[in-house]
Amino acid sequence: MPGPSTLVQHWVASGWAAQWKPQLYNYRDGELTPSPDEQVRWVGVPRMSAITRGLLKDVTATPLLAAAPKLAAVAAGVQMEPTWAIALGFETPLDTPMQGCFVQANPLDWLARNRSKPGRDAHLDTWVLHATSDWSKQHIDLAKEEVIEQLWGAFAEMLSCSVPAPTFALAHRWLYARPAVNHEWGTLADADLGLYACGDWCLSGRVEACTSISETAMNAPLSSRKPRLAISACLTGLNVRYNAGHKASSLCLDLLDEHFDWVPLCPEVAIGLGTPREPIRLVGDPEHPVVTGTLNSTTDFTGPLREYGEQMAEQIDDICGYIFMQKSPSCGLERVKVYQDEGRPAQRAGRGVYAAAFCARRPDLPVEEEGRLHDPVLRENFIARVYTYADWQSQLRQxxxxxxxxxxxxxxxxxxxxxxxxxxxxxxxxxxxxxxxxxxxxxxxxxxxxxxxxxxxxxxxxxxxxxxxxxxxxxxxxxxMPSDELLPIGEVARLTGVNPVTLRAWERRYGLIKPQRTPKGHRLYSQDQVQRVQAALCWLERGAAISQVRELLDGSTNTPPTLQGEWGERIEQMITATTRLAQRPLDQLLNQMMALYPAVTVCERLLLPLLEALTSRWQTHFDARLEQFWLCAWLLSSNGHHLEILEWSVEPRQLRLAVDRLRPHTLLLHLGRRPDLTALGRALRETNVKKLLGGSTVTLHEAELRALPLTDLYLFDSPQAALRRFQQP
Known part of the structure; x- marks a missing residue:
């Protein structure tokens, strides 16, 4: 199937589409200014439906989504928002050079001059106006005549020229016009079925986004896209251990399974050892150990295990990594006990014979032990190496x-x-x-x-x-990014992971960012603007709607805290200890300050500024609000209050049971992303205790929370506020 560029050329050759080069403007804060754009735009000829009519001429539609539950579940979770659209026709052309306009802080969102598009009837000066989703939702049941009247008025206020009564006017209500959230999915795939799904709802809700991401789907092979990883068979739940049991890894089976295809291997079974069987162990020189049975030390399994490792290294050449069972005399990568003649392990540890032979033949292959993958840093590094290796092998094949x-x-x-x-x-x-x-x-x-x-x-x-x-x-x-360097939109997209189409939408539709422009209209972004994009991503991760982000960014500051004096020195020392993961210096510093100052003072002057500094340093990796919430518990316990901490997410029904059994004085809750406020309200109505509610999303839902018919509900945004409220009668 041809890619979109070839496809568009086919549409043009067939007379279905043509390029549109409008004179674009931007309307913000009551000011209408030119807004040149480097993006290439295409429109259907003589109307937008010409493309779909041409494509569906000889096509029989078959419903596939019902047969792909993974894709169906994702599609079902997409919330669409409505848009009112009207068309206004004028006998006399309006006296304005504008042919398209992005509108902000107005009932209108976008408008286009239809006669400027190729193939359109130029007898009337026809304009198409789109309302914002917020305005459309508020006026979803308004009569069409009223919609036309209000949007026509908003249109007239924008223009500096007179706008007479239109010769004709039409209104249309799109109930499912655009996605409520700008997703960054790109192309969705069900690798098991070889099916791909894409659309404007997968990216930024614009036709250009649909066209750009369709290239991935149309050029992707209908086969599994997941990298293949070899893995010790016992980790997958197969009963291949010496005792006919397994060591099923929840990390691999629950967390990593959706990202990788597994190739289970067990060297002991492969060389003919049955299950159950006599356990084996390493003996002798840690540099060159020998594999024997624990009961019958005369049987040597070293040669068969080494040969099988070399054989597998040559045969399974399509894997992109290997996860070994730790501490195994055959598969352990390091720290495997090597026993001496007297039966005690040597001071120096060894490596599993099979793993050593395999890795010697495949030194470039990413390998790791399952136990070490529970460390988030090591796991992130291993996954990065696997995907890099997979990309490199694909490049070699091409x-x-x-x-x-x-x-x-x-x-x-x-x-x-x-x-x-x-x-x-x-x-x-x-x-x-x-x-x-x-x-x-x-x-x-x-x-x-x-x-x-x-x-x-x-x-x-x-x-x-x-x-x-x-x-x-x-x-x-x-x-x-030196401070005086300006970056093009492609480089900003690479640094932040936000698609260029989405960046343009954030600028024009929501006013989140304000890039500079070259004489030819190309966008250039300063370091401050890139940091603003990253801050916007943080708010979106916390559950904020894109329409809320601008106000949240303008009302906050991302300036790193200034660290001065004795407290500043202590914070710098704790930052250094934190980056080195040195627990003892952290404990010593904290104990020293606790011996000199009250807990509240240490929290205000040391711990909260520390978290603020760390959040500034790790803005793209960490959200420190949950750690701040933990500080609430620490602060209360330091003041002599007994705490019961529920160390998992609690459903509303379970919350009621927990309160009934524990009978607490106060219930301290952390509000997560996109909470179900209706279910939360039902659960809290049946709890006759003081309720303190905090978290990174409280400010986003403050109005809805305060509207809940609850007694003794208090919202807080800092540990000190929670402590003060807790201590009040």
Whole structure:
């Protein structure tokens, strides 16, 4: 199937579509200003329905979504919002050069001059006006005549010219016009069924977004897109251990299963050992251990296990990583006990024989032990290596060229820059040494290119041993964004993960960001604007609607706190200890300050500024509000109050049972993302205790919470406020 660019060319050749080059304006704060745009726009000819009519001419529609429950569940969860649209026709053309306009802070959201579009009837000066979703919801049942009257009035107020009564007017109510939330899904896929779904509701709710993401779906092969990982078979729940049991990993089966396809392997069973069987262990020299039975030490399994490891390393060449069972004499990657003649383990640990042989043949393959993957830092690093390795192997299968290597390097340069700046500079110099003669005829014979491929294989794909003191996003932004540098929209999209179409919508529809413009109209973003995009993402993650984000950003500050004096020194020391994950210095610093000052003072002057500083440093990784909520519990306990902490999310029915059994003096609740306020209200109505409600989303739902018919309900935004309210009678 052709990609969208080829598809659009086909539409144009068939007479269904043509390019539209409007003179665009922007209306904000009562001011109408030109707004040049570099985006290419296409419209149906002679009307928008011409494209769908042409596509459906010889097509039989078949319902597929019902057969794909994964895709159906996602689609069912998309909330759509309505839009009122009207068309106004004037005998005399309006005296304005405007042909399209993005409108803000107005009942209108978008308007277009129909006669400026190719193939339209120019007899009348016809305008199409779209209302905002908020206005449309408020006036959803308004009569069409009233809708026309109000939107016509708003249109007339925008223009500096006179707007007479229209010759004709039409109104149409779209009940499902645009998604309520701008998703960043792109193309949705059910790899098991080989089905793909895409539409404007998958991205920003615009036709351009639908066209751009359809390229991924149309060019994607109808096969599984998940990387394949080899895994110790016992971790998948197979009964292959010596006692005929298993060591099923909830991490792999519940958390990682939806992202990877598994290739279970058990070397003991593969070399002919049954289940149940005599346990095996490592004995002898930790550098070159021997595998024997724990009861019969005369049987040597070292050779068969080593040979099987070498065999599998050659045969399963389509995997992108391997998860081994820890501490296993066959599969352990490190810290495996090696027993001596007297039966005691050696001081030095060894490696599983099978794992050592496999890794020796596949040194570039990402490998990790299941136990270590419970560490979030190690797990993130392993997953990044797996996906990088999968991308690199895909690139090798497609063939290497100068352009392909340049694009691959562009995708991973920031990751490499954060972990290994020296390798980043070396690879950049090698790429720069290539010339057009290398693409593609002589690509395989270029010595420098072979060196480059080798460095990618050893440098980019395995990355480095993860460093807990490394903040890749911060180092990347510091490297790539000096304070006086302006970035194009594509680079901002790469840094923030927000699609360019969405960035344009945030600017024009919601006024979230204000990029600068080149003489040709191209957008350029300062570091402050990029940080504003990241702050907007944080609010969206907390459950805020996109229409609320501008007010939230304008009412807050992202300026890092100033750390001065003794308290500032202590905070800096605790930040250093935190980045190194050094618990003892943290405890010592906290105990020292607790010995000198009251708990409330330590919380206000030390812990809260510490969390604020850390939130500023880790803005794209962490939300410190939950830690602040934990401080509420810590602060109360430090004042002599007994606490019962429920360490999991509690359903409303379970909440009532917990209150009935524990009979607390006060109920302290953290409001999560997108809460069900109706269910919460029902649950709290049956609890006759004081209720303190806080969390990152309280401010977003304050009006609805205060409207709940509840007694003894108090909202708070800081631990001190919770403590003061708790201490009141």
């Amino acid at each position: 063939g290497l060229s100068r352009g392909a290597l340049t694009r691959f390097h562009a995708r991973y340069k920031y990751l490499l820059m954060a972990h290994n700046p020296q390798a980043y500079r070396s690879l950049g110099r090698l790429l720069g040494s290539l010339n057009r003669d290398d693409d593609p005829a002589h690509i395989a014979d270029k010595a420098e290119l072979q060196q480059l491929i080798g460095q990618y294989q050893k440098g980019v794909v395995p990355l480095v041993v993860p460093s807990r003191t490394c903040n890749p996003i911060r180092k990347t932004l510091d490297y790539a």
